[in-house]
Amino acid sequence: MEFFVAQLLTGLANASSLFLVACGLSLIFGVTRIVNFAHGSLYMLGAYIGYTLMQNLPGAVGFWGSILLAGIAVGIIGVLVEVLVLRPVYRAPELFQLVATFGVILVIQDLTLIIWGPEDLLGPRAPGLRGVYRIMGEPIPKYDIVLLVITPFIALALWYLITQTRVGVLVRAATQDREMVGALGVNQAVLFTGVFALGSALAGLGGALQLPKGGADLLMDFHILAPVFVVVVIGGMGSLPGAYLAAVIISVLNVFGVTYLPQSTLVLMFVVMVVVLMIRPYGLFGREEVAGEHGQVGEPELPIKPASNSVRMIVMAGLALLALLPVFGSSFAMVLTTDILIFCLFAASLHFLLGLGGLVSFGHAAYYGGGAYIAALLVTHANSPMEIAFLLAPLGAGLAALAIGWVCLRLTGVYFAMLTLAFAQLLWSLVFQWGSVTGGDDGLVNIWPSDWLNSTTAYFYFALLFSVGGILVLRHVAHSPFGYALRAARDSKRQAESTGINTQKVQLLAFGFAGFMGGLAGTLFVFSKGSVFPNELEIARSFDALIVVFLGGVKTLAGGVAGAAFFKGVEDLLTRFEYWRLVMGLLIIFVVIVAPQGIVGSIRKAAIRLNILKQGGQT
Amino acid sequence: MQRKTFLRAMIASAALAAMPLATWAQDTIKIGEINHYKRLAAFAGPYKQGIELALEETNAAGGVLGKPLEFIFRDDQGEPGEAVKIAEELMTRDGAVMLTGTILSNVGLAISSFAGEKGYVYLASEPLADSLVWGAGNKYTFRLRSSTFMQAAMLAEAAAKTDAKRFATIAPNYAYGKDAVAAFKENLLKLKPDAEFVAEQWPALFKIDAGAEVQALERAKPDAIYNVTFGPDLAKFVRDGTDRGLFEGRDVYGLLSGEPEYLDPLGDEAPEGWTVTGFPWYDLSDGPAGEFVAAYQARYDDYPRLGSIVGYMTVQSIVAALEKAGSTETEAIREAFEGLQVASAMGGIEFRAIDNQSTMGAYVGTTALQDGKGVMINWEYKDGANYLPTDEEVLKLRPAE
């Protein structure tokens, strides 16, 4: 019993920072509809700024003052981010802003490194709170007790603000229809900035408050992201009580998990998330997302047409040129091009889902990495020849996608996206922790192609054939009845269902098909590198694809491929420089702001404006 | 960065990417160094400084084979796939004669597999994974640093000398952590067959829930604790464990916990009385190690970390191999590495022909607080050669060639 209570208290104390960060994210999402990936970065900044302040402000007053000031400082940084980066892109298509926030992550990462250096910083102790209280004989650190007492008060204050004050009413109204709130005389720009500042300040506060329990390091931003998203989704996007309850559930469960299932630490919260969303598709306290209710639908997509003959000629010429690469290019040029081609196929497979299907998968790496792992497992454990692995791995990835899609397609919008992310994370944790089979993070090595392919040139042609082939198949399917049905299900599920189209089946099949193509890309990848590691299944890999698809242009057929080629190329150049993340982040933000329709979309728009391209169709 | 330089560099590298096999004038011997300079800057920084110090000394003394030695440093962002791409670029375009580098085991394994397949020599400087030279070993991959197994064996030896029976372990839940626990168990049970493992905790790497872990360990009432956590996890574990009295009256063994990289950030909260492997640079004044520490401090106005000496010894090993090979041909270098004797900063080491592992050792000692900082006292340098499996066992572990 004593032990039980002690664990409960530890869990409640741990929930503190998680709750602060999560409710900040939830508030921001609720009002601005922005899934702020940079929220983890704000948390990290809170920790660093708090640390520096504590070094300079002595005593208990200095300590608590530093935490408060860190929150305020991060709030101000949030204002800068909102005004400089997000305000210009509020009118961009849905979810495009999240790409901008990804740019912010990169910029903050490098700036933090420049300012505070690479060393991990150990957080200072809270003055007067070193040591433990004995509760039922169990030692509980004093600071834990302080945290678990403070947090409900902060939660209550926020709850009061949101439910009982006019500001809160305005925030909730803006959550639903911000344009209307503006038309009723409320300055929504100020409201947005205010909410963003408040959300950021909470993240900063969370970062500073956890200092005595940890410290500040450069990996904090990504590490907090997954649990925070899980908490927000379980609680229900935009719900404060939900965020608190979910933070407590996750933290307490985690503490018990540590004791009774010590190996479960990575998987547990994602399992909880999947279970909660299966039972309550909009989280514990969330409300149903109604598509388009926020006046954010964006311009309708243009009709598609198969490529004209002249475009086909240009593509053929380009391909011929690529095919000649071994003649005039170096061995490295082939390796680089192989990498880019594989990534293009990966991006194109996501684009098929995202663009044509309107199905925003945040976890597409599951199929890419999944394909790679199936191939590697076949080679490692079944000694299967490359050819067989090549056949089975994409199929396996496709099947996995069907299974995951079957579950996820019960949800829509952000919840759908988050559930796909949860599944990808589940798969990742499985691969990461099931070391005896998957090699854990030491991965699977010596996965090389058969002898006939085992030269840079031969494999280059092989990758060229399959990636370009895959992309062309994806494109063709877009023009087939199935591709049309997929768009129909996206444009108007109502109409499609009432004209006999089984939209669920169409979308599920599309999910499986995209998974198959992603798996093909992964299989090509594993044999080109000879090894595979869990990072091919990570969130970051999913985001890579997501970002290039958005930056290339979701609403254009060529967007995925063009974005992938452009950014993979730029990345190869940029990573040669020290602060390349800063440059890459700024580049991403720049593209988001000047080309809100993506690169291809904006080029097309410019071409239409200049009358180079006839309006009304896309190829 | 200046915009113009940046643009020029972009154009230049774009042009380079399309260029046929680079045919640079071979006036230097180039070594391709791949590492996670950004992702693990705190470790890669001192490591790189160690390399640069050794390079300066080597080139001041006339270089190798009559040519200056040059390292091309490339950052892989901690991504194995990226590292493999860079490896190819270094070898085929930049004219590197061999590869070295990496701290993360998975990246090291990726390069190793690639090197084995393509026939490039790769000296894995820092990655600790045992499989690098055993289960996944190949004849082109050599490793400098004493592996997880070796260091765990040193701690197990120390643990076997006490009365402790009930052991608890805590290790990050990934390959290194698992290897480290397995190796400790194996070696301890060999020396003390009645030892019992009463709890195993596996926090996720860098996501430790220290309070819960400490409670769970305390609940098992062990006599001794074997710790593999490091970095921010270690700091949280030490803090919560000290507060809750977990370490009182218990022996604690900490793998790598004595390295300045991990001990220094703890400041005055560094644990006392733990038995650890580490790098007591402050006590090194004699012999090659002392010379290295002095030279390093003179050069950088900073003290060396463990990474610094590994970087330094990497260059020493490569120089020795090149001189022995008398050529920059891959096969010659590979053959030179087999059984190579190096007079290194840690004394004489050998790259064993049987598994390509060097016999670099480690310092084992007890932690203490001095002037508000954690240090190692009563330390001893343990030669790695004594902590490696027998040849027979190695042959069983390594894939047939």
Add this chain to the structure above:
Amino acid sequence: MLEVENVNSFYGKAHVLRDLTLSVPHGNVVALLGRNGAGKTTTMKSIMQLVRPASGSILFNGNSIANLPPHKIAKLGVGYVPEERRIFTDLTVSENLLVGKQPPREGAVTWTEAMLFDLFPNLAERRSNRGKALSGGEQQMLTIARTLMGNPSFILLDEPSEGVAPVIVEQMAKVIQQLKSEGLTVLLSEQNLHFAQAVADLAVIIESGAQVYSGTLKELNAQPEIRDAYLAA
């Protein structure tokens, strides 16, 4: 009170308002008529700056309001009742009214919740119900009430009779007449000519985003050929 001159607005690439000119005199109810797609809603949104006109001037009480953000226009005393109602369905009736609340304004009635519940008795019983629990007619009432909470001197009413039962439309007509008697100026866009005739003094007909007729409703009734030409399909 409101002068719209030579306004051009685009929706995406479509040119919706073409040199639109209209004026609303103080204290009048002006009906903005025209077939569907003629640009009535765009006119309303352009005045409110929810659609930014590409050119032209919009004067409210002699001051230009073009290029002001919507909330500033609202603060000047322009109330906007959108076509699709757009009440906050998750908020209670009282909270919906609170969103619309603005400080008192000289020369306009200062509305309180109690006064509005007198005007719309149905809403009074449902004050703590959430918006989504209201019927269509009640929602329409609530949008008007919410706008009145801003104490406007001028209201843009976009097709209030659309999709509402005839009984409710009759109620609405009474409300508009009452508001007019209290000095409020109204620009009312309508498809329902009967309704317009019941409440409006003046009529403006637009076609393809340009004004084609302006005059009193009486005059319009006397000119069936205009009615048939512009209000026909």
Add this chain to the structure above:
Amino acid sequence: MSVVLETKGLTKAFGGLVAVDDVSFQLQKGELLALIGPNGAGKSTCFNMLMGQLPPTSGEVFLGGERINGLSPRQIWRRGVGRTFQITATYSSMTVIENVQMALLSHHGDVFKFLPFAHKLYREEAMALLDMVGMAEQADRHCAVLAYGDLKRMELSIALAHDPQLLLMDEPTAGMAPKERVALMELTARIVEDRGVSVLFTEHDMDVVFAHSHRIMVLNRGALIAEGDASEIRNSPLVQEVYLGGGTLFDAEEDAHA
């Protein structure tokens, strides 16, 4: 005349709230039947049950004598029921003709084909349908740029793609100008006559209702309170009280649009 659609005791309760209460009616072949009533009277719920979007709490629906409650919208559509929506539901990324082709692809069971080019299939059939609603000239326009009235006509042609025996039209003229409303309903009436289709529609515009429906049902608080022809409905005191009001807001003369 044969009965196309029949409901018996159709009831839907949401928790304690009875949205549709024991509604029974018949729709004859070739009949234009209007369903009117105040907002919230249960018209949409009723429609959703007929189309399979909602399962009834109790009661039955028969299509051509066969029980169809419990079937999905897709299955009901396959049995020859077309529908149009109160707020148009169109594929905004497609051209006008592609919208119609999509319905034809579904009708011919081609949805899961990967090989042919969709835009080449059933183009002529689609064109004939568009021609019927007077949209042939706009066939290749992007449907997102259409005027609302044109969208409604396009939707009608989609609803007719599988040659249905029954059309369910939810406020078919909502958001249209008065004369456009008349034109659309005239078009509908002609189609009813030419093809022998039956139509059940809801509507708020009393001019449209009185001018075009053969029969009118009035729903209030979930229950049918009146049924009859235009003059019976117009003169019913009960209907006046709950729905029509004083009659000042629609054309009083019976032959206004006749």
